[in-house]
Amino acid sequence: METGGDDQTPSVVHARRDDATMTANSQGKLPEQTHGAPDGNRGRRSNAFRPRTNGELRFPQRLSLVAASPACHHALMQNLSDVTLRRATAADLGAVIAVIYDDPPPDVRGIVADVGQARAIGALGVRHGVEADIRRTVVAELDGRVVGIIETMRPGDEPGMSLPVMLRMLRDGVRIGGPALLARYARYARARARVQVEPAPGSYYIAELDVHPDHRNKGIGGVLLRYAEAAARADRFARMSLGTRINNPARRLYERHGFAVVQTRTDPAYEQITGIPGRVLMVKTLD
């Protein structure tokens, strides 16, 4: 991701242990007992992280100090107990693909023949930087394994998809699924364009947020969102935005983090292909 943009900075920064806002036991196991998971998950999951204070995650005080310096965004990547956030590298590509495509998103499932093909197509997108471009992606690691990712964009960031990339993707896509896949994709792409929501003008945009299916509902998505918010605040953004499927349960997570729907786009053909009525744009205003 673009934050920091300072190649001399370390890609991982560990907060002091006593700065950590979530706890886990010494074997790296998550606590059995929870007093209210991050994001107000109502404490109903035995494997949820336990925030140290009153049901709310908090960042360490010193975060506000480093946040004052745009060159120090790397320092926002905190070691929150056993979850470490760091900038993605090319070596993470395989893990990033697994995080997003071990459980392929429903819209991709709508155009491919099977899960294997969904993974292969998804891998194309990630390898070409169309999704989770490593230049602006931060990964969450648990016990040394990448378990979550967040890709953020700022106004002016180049989109991952350019004409040459699109042509390469089409060529490789035909190799994976033949002309039939190409035809299905073309129909999907037209419908997808009709439900596309654009980043709110001037906003810090969350382009991608995924946690591996084996590690969902433990608070890692919330940690990544908190990171993004801290980075957005550090750069004095007035708001954040993101687009998601109308029927994505993740909307609850976003709402708990203060995002609200400001735009809804539906399309019958898109729903017919994907089973998803459309997409929403959600915005959070930063004070």
Ligand SMILES: CC(C)(COP(=O)(O)OP(=O)(O)OC[C@H]1O[C@@H](n2cnc3c(N)ncnc32)[C@H](O)[C@@H]1OP(=O)(O)O)[C@@H](O)C(=O)NCCC(=O)NCCS
């Ligand atoms: C959305 C996602 C990143 C959240 O990560 P997480 O670590 O599970 O999140 P947390 O544990 O902090 O919060 C739990 C919340 O995540 C959301 N969530 C959980 N499982 C989910 C799933 N399979 N799909 C979508 N959202 C899910 C719910 O809002 C849940 O809150 P709830 O208690 O009201 O049900 C993760 O579930 C995921 O990768 N989902 C699939 C991909 C996706 O939909 N990404 C968002 C695209 S905009």
